Amino acid sequence: MRAMLLHTTGSLESNPEPLVLADVDDPSPADDEILIRVAACGVCHTELDEIEGRTPPPKFPVIPGHEVVGRVVATGRNARRFRLEERVGVGWIHSSDGTESENISPAFRATGRDVDGGYAELMTVPEAYAARVPDAFNDIEAAPLMCAGAVGYRSLRLTGLVNGETLGLTGFGGSGHLVLQMARHLYPDSPVFVFARSERERRFALELGAHWSGDTGEPPPGAPKAIIDTTPAWKPVILALERLQPGGRLVINAIRKENTDRELLAEIRYEDHLWLEKEIKTVANVTHWDLSEFLPVAADVPLHVETQTYPLEAANEALTDLRRGDIRGAKVLTISS
Numbered sequence: 001m002r003a004m005l006l007h008t009t010g011s012l013e014s015n016p017e018p019l020v021l022a023d024v025d026d027p028s029p030a031d032d033e034i035l036i037r038v039a040a041c042g043v044c045h046t047e048l049d050e051i052e053g054r055t056p057p058p059k060f061p062v063i064p065g066h067e068v069v070g071r072v073v074a075t076g077r078n079a080r081r082f083r084l085e086e087r088v089g090v091g092w093i094h095s096s097d098g099t100e101s102e103n104i105s106p107a108f109r110a111t112g113r114d115v116d117g118g119y120a121e122l123m124t125v126p127e128a129y130a131a132r133v134p135d136a137f138n139d140i141e142a143a144p145l146m147c148a149g150a151v152g153y154r155s156l157r158l159t160g161l162v163n164g165e166t167l168g169l170t171g172f173g174g175s176g177h178l179v180l181q182m183a184r185h186l187y188p189d190s191p192v193f194v195f196a197r198s199e200r201e202r203r204f205a206l207e208l209g210a211h212w213s214g215d216t217g218e219p220p221p222g223a224p225k226a227i228i229d230t231t232p233a234w235k236p237v238i239l240a241l242e243r244l245q246p247g248g249r250l251v252i253n254a255i256r257k258e259n260t261d262r263e264l265l266a267e268i269r270y271e272d273h274l275w276l277e278k279e280i281k282t283v284a285n286v287t288h289w290d291l292s293e294f295l296p297v298a299a300d301v302p303l304h305v306e307t308q309t310y311p312l313e314a315a316n317e318a319l320t321d322l323r324r325g326d327i328r329g330a331k332v333l334t335i336s337s
Contacts, residue, residue, distance in 0.1 A: 001026050003120035004315045005061040009053035012323055017316040018051045019064070019119070026122055028074075033124045034082055035074035036090070039139040041118035042067025043310075043318045043331040044147050044174065045232060046092070046255045050113050051319070054256035057113045064315075065333070066092045066111035067146040068118030069139045079127040087139075088130040090118065091146040091291050095126045103285040110285070119315055121336055131291045134299035141305040144330035145298055148174035149305075150286050152228075153294040155253040156182055158281050159226035164189040168224035170216065170240055171231035172196040172205050174330035175253060178303055179228060184209045185301045193220040195236065197325065204328050208304070224248065232258045234265055238273065246276035253283045307332045 004019040012018065029035045047064050049055045068090040072082045082088060094111040096102035111117045111125070133142045152175040161167055167183050167190050169176050176194070183192050194205035194213040202213040212221055216236055220243060227240040230253045237257075240250050268274070306329025310318040318331045 001121040002312060003063045003116075004312060006051060006057065006064055007061045009051060009056050011052055012048065012319065016320055019315050019319075021313050024120075027116065027124045029076040029079065029124045031076040031078040032126050032128070033076045034072050034079050034088070034127050034130060035122060035124050036068065036070040036088060036130070037073045037122055038068055038070040038118050038120060038335045040069050040143040040335060041065040041333045042143040042147060042174070043315070043322055043333060045322060046147070047112070047319060048323060049256045054258070055113065062113065063116035063118075063120045063123070064112040065118030065120070066090070066113075067143045067148065067332075068111065068123065069133055069142045069146065070336070073122075075127070081127040082130065087133045089133045089142060089146045089291070089295070090123070090125045090130055091150050091286055093129055093286055093288055093291075095129055098128070100287070103287045108285060118335075119312065119333060129288050131288070131295055134295055136299040136302045137305065140307050140309060140332050140334065143332045144174050144178070144305055144307065145295065145303070146291065147286075148330055149178045149298055149303065150291045150294045151175060151253060151283060152179040153182060153297065154286050154290045155179065155228045155251050155283050156186070158251050158283060159228065159249055161187055161190060161226050163187045165225035166191045166193065166222055168193045168195065168220065168227035168240065168243065169205075170195040170227060170229045170236040172201040173230065175230045176228075177204065177208060177306060177329055180205060180208050180210060181301055181303050182297065185297075191222070193222075193224060195220075195239075200328060204306070219243070226251065228253055230254065234261050238264055238268060241268070241273040241278060241280070244278050247278070249279040249281055251281045251283060305330065309334050
């Protein structure tokens with residue numbers, strides 16, 4: 001099969017083509033696994049974290065990719081959950097211990113980091129960690145739902161928001177544009193404020209129903225009860241803490257933060273950023289229940305998934321475009337029909 005391989009970590013700036021197209025052996029499903037012919041795989045900022053060494057793979061080479069949609073083409077001898085040719089999706093969680101806290105368990109293994117992922121024509125996954133994909137979405141639309149959507153859903157639940165309370169979103173890429181639509185559906189009376197660094201992203205937020213959209217450093221018309229941060233930087237975190245209502249909660253939806261502006265953390269002032277019972281909650285991965293619970297909600301909205309597509313062999317180009325920012329929606333690799 002064709003696959004994009006990562007052989008080592010390093011800066012994308014110094015090596016803009018870290019992935020190499022190669023022909024590798026087809027994988028075979030273990031007893032409890034299914035074999036998926038991959039149709040589409042989303043491109044996530046976490047791939048940049050892997051490639052640049054912030055959350056490095058334990059071994060090389062590895063096939064990245066964890067927003068996977070495809071069809072079951074073979075099953076292990078104990079795998080009976082799915083029929084052949086049934087459409088399924090796989091997210092960041094490839095396997096774990098099956099407990100309620102499986103997302104933070106030492107047994108957690110990440111798709112495309114700890115095991116080979118979806119930047120390939122075929123991949124395997126334990127059947128318990130695959131999810132049925134609703135007919136409301138085609139393959140390309142469904143791919144970003146497997147991570148950007150599912151982890152966005154988990155982030156939204158972790159805010160503890162009550163209908164009518166104001167929600168803030170800082171960063172407006174693949175996950176943010178989905179969270180906004182979910183928030184408008186689940187909390188119809190809650191104003192949503194979007195902070196984004198590019199004018200294009202701010203216009204997109206207003207198109208999708210944001211009540212206000214401004215630059216990352218611009219003060220909003222009111223104090224949010226909760227803010228979800230999906231950026232790779234620290235400045236939006238500091239600004240979000242300053243803007244929260246007393247008793248408000250900041251949910252940081254990121255596997256890792258970059259170090260480019262880490263020195264700004266020294267500017268945190270207890271009385272302005274943390275006092276009055278403000279809270280910080282981080283999102284650590286997702287469970288397979290998050291994915292299964294979220295997908296019917298996504299279909300019920302239904303979510304409008306904005307995408308930009310690339311062929312498999314252009315994965316490096318997609319990653320470079322993602323690094324540049326100014327994103328409208330999500331980036332998706334198209335792999336097989």
